[in-house]
Amino acid sequence: xxxxxxxxxxxxxxxxxxxxxxxxxxxxxxxxxxxxxxxxxxxxxxxxxxxxxxxxxxxxxxxxxxxxxxxxxxxxxxxxxxxxxxxxxxxxxxxxxxxxxxxxxxxxxxxxxxxxxxxxxxxxxxxxxxxxxxxxxxxx
Amino acid sequence: xxxxxxxxxxxxxxxxxxxxxxxxxxxxxxxxxxxxxxxxxxxxxxxxxxxxxxxxxxxxxxxxxxxxxxxxxxxxxxxxxxxxxxxxxxxxxxxxxxxxxxxxxxxxxxxxxxxxxxxxxxxxxxxxxxxxxxxxxxxx
DNA sequence: TATTGTTATACTCTATAACTATA
DNA sequence: TATAGTTATAGAGTATAACAATA
Numbered sequence: 358x359x360x361x362x363x364x365x366x367x368x369x370x371x372x373x374x375x376x377x378x379x380x381x382x383x384x385x386x387x388x389x390x391x392x393x394x395x396x397x398x399x400x401x402x403x404x405x406x407x408x409x410x411x412x413x414x415x416x417x418x419x420x421x422x423x424x425x426x427x428x429x430x431x432x433x434x435x436x437x438x439x440x441x442x443x444x445x446x447x448x449x450x451x452x453x454x455x456x457x458x459x460x461x462x463x464x465x466x467x468x469x470x471x472x473x474x475x476x477x478x479x480x481x482x483x484x485x486x487x488x489x490x491x492x493x494x495x496x497x
Numbered sequence: 498x499x500x501x502x503x504x505x506x507x508x509x510x511x512x513x514x515x516x517x518x519x520x521x522x523x524x525x526x527x528x529x530x531x532x533x534x535x536x537x538x539x540x541x542x543x544x545x546x547x548x549x550x551x552x553x554x555x556x557x558x559x560x561x562x563x564x565x566x567x568x569x570x571x572x573x574x575x576x577x578x579x580x581x582x583x584x585x586x587x588x589x590x591x592x593x594x595x596x597x598x599x600x601x602x603x604x605x606x607x608x609x610x611x612x613x614x615x616x617x618x619x620x621x622x623x624x625x626x627x628x629x630x631x632x633x634x635x636x637x
Numbered sequence: 638t639a640t641t642g643t644t645a646t647a648c649t650c651t652a653t654a655a656c657t658a659t660a
Numbered sequence: 661t662a663t664a665g666t667t668a669t670a671g672a673g674t675a676t677a678a679c680a681a682t683a
Contacts, residue, residue, distance in 0.1 A: 361559040362547050365606070366540065371521055371616055373632040376561075378518035380637045381511055397650080400506065408501050414664055419501040421516070423652065428666060448659040448664050469509070476511055480631050487627035492513040494620050497520040519651095537673080554641060563675065568643060588641050588682040640683070648675075653668105660663070 374495070385472050392464050397422070397430060399469065402454065402462040405440060410451035434458070514635070525612050532604050537562070537570060539609065542594065542602040545580060550591035574598070 366372045382396065389399055400420055405411055413427045422430070431452060434440045439458035442450040454462055480488055506512045522536065529539055540560055545551055553567045562570070571592060574580045579598035582590040594602055620628055 361544070361551060361555050365543060365547070365609070366560075369609070369613055370629050370632065371525060371609075371613055372540075373629055373636060374514075374518050374521055377632040377635040378514050379561075381514055381635060384637075385511060395649080400512075403506065404501070411501060412664075415501050420506075421519075422650095424665075425653080425667080426651070446660075450665085469511075473509055473511055476635065480634050484627040484631040484634070487624040488631040489510050489513055491620050491624040491628040491631070492510065492517040494624070495517040495521060495616065496513060497524075535672080552641080562673090564642075565644080565676080566674065586683075590642085638683095641681085642679105643681105644677105644679080646676085648673100650671100650673080652671075656665105656667075658664085658666105660661100 381476060384476075385469070388468050388472055389465070392461060392468065394461065394465060398434060399465045401430060401434060401452075402439065402458060402465055403469070405452050405454055406459070406462045406466075410443070410445065410453065412445070412449050413452055414449075416452065521616060524616075525609070528608050528612055529605070532601060532608065534601070534605060538574060539605045541570060541574065541592075542579065542598060542605055543609070545592050545594055546599070546602045546606075550583070550585065550593065552585070552589050553592055554589075556592065 386396055389396060394402070397420075401416055404416055404419060408415070413431055414424055416422070417424045417427045431440065431442075435442065438455055439461055440452050441455055443453055444450050477485060477488075526536055529536060534542070537560075541556055544556055544559060548555070553571055554564055556562070557564045557567045571580065571582075575582065578595055579601055580592050581595055583593055584590050617625060617628075
């Protein structure tokens with residue numbers, strides 16, 4: 358059976374970057390299904406946990422999510438009782454974790470840290486310490 | 498002005514991988530707009546150019562695209578006169594480049610090779626040779 | 638029976654434009 | 661004037677289930 362010749366994609370760092378990211382995101386999404394959360398939702402929970410009285414706009418800037426797309430994300434977390442909104446003034450509102458959200462955030466942190474350990478363990482030792490700096494150099 | 502504390506995301510290889518891939522894909526998509534092609538379309542053109550009489554199902558396997566999602570992709574390329582379908586038997590059909598598709602594929606290759614060079618150039622020299630093998634180890 | 642191509646459908650993520658109210 | 665939150669909308673990628681025709 359003749360295999361397809363994937364060149365020049367096979368030698369492409371860009372293509373490998375996309376495939377590695379897709380693979381990684383699929384794995385992480387599967388693990389986060391255990392706490393009924395999407396990757397984007399967990400990103401918000403962890404960020405809110407670390408930053409008291411952060412606003413939706415600040416979250417959007419930190420995660421490079423468009424403000425318009427924060428609305429559904431925040432509302433979904435709020436409707437599940439994981440976060441609540443607290444008015445800071447007439448215009449801004451802080452996003453804070455509820456007790457339930459705090460517990461969910463803690464579980465999310467456990468899962469993501471284990472995920473991170475497993476991810477790094479798959480990289481051969483001689484390349485391991487180069488990966489994060491290399492990725493950061495591409496992270497405009 | 499207090500900045501947001503993005504930890505633990507800031508130290509996460511998984512997060513950096515996602516951000517690097519998103520940044521890279523955005524850059525590439527911008528460059529491919531010059532030849533009015535999406536990234537997925539160019540992937541198909543380059544693959545078809547390298548593999549004579551490849552079928553849509555084989556393309557789908559090589560690029561890890563679901564067969565159902567190949568239909569629109571192939572039809573869009575066909576309606577623009579870049580590829581044509583040639584029956585192999587009553588069930589399978591080869592996807593081949595038209596002359597116009599061949600020229601488009603050549604331009605796509607020039608753009609993607611320049612893109613690749615620019616991408617690699619952004620990685621500090623001491624990490625450069627480690628990136629591709631590290632990514633491949635994560636590419637399940 | 639398994640495979641190819643296809644239709645239909647749905648969900649996620651991303652993106653822009655424009656509106657309201659407030660700083 | 662600029663910013664925060666929001667609405668509406670659209671495009672792109674990805675996913676599954678199911679079907680007809682053919683190997």
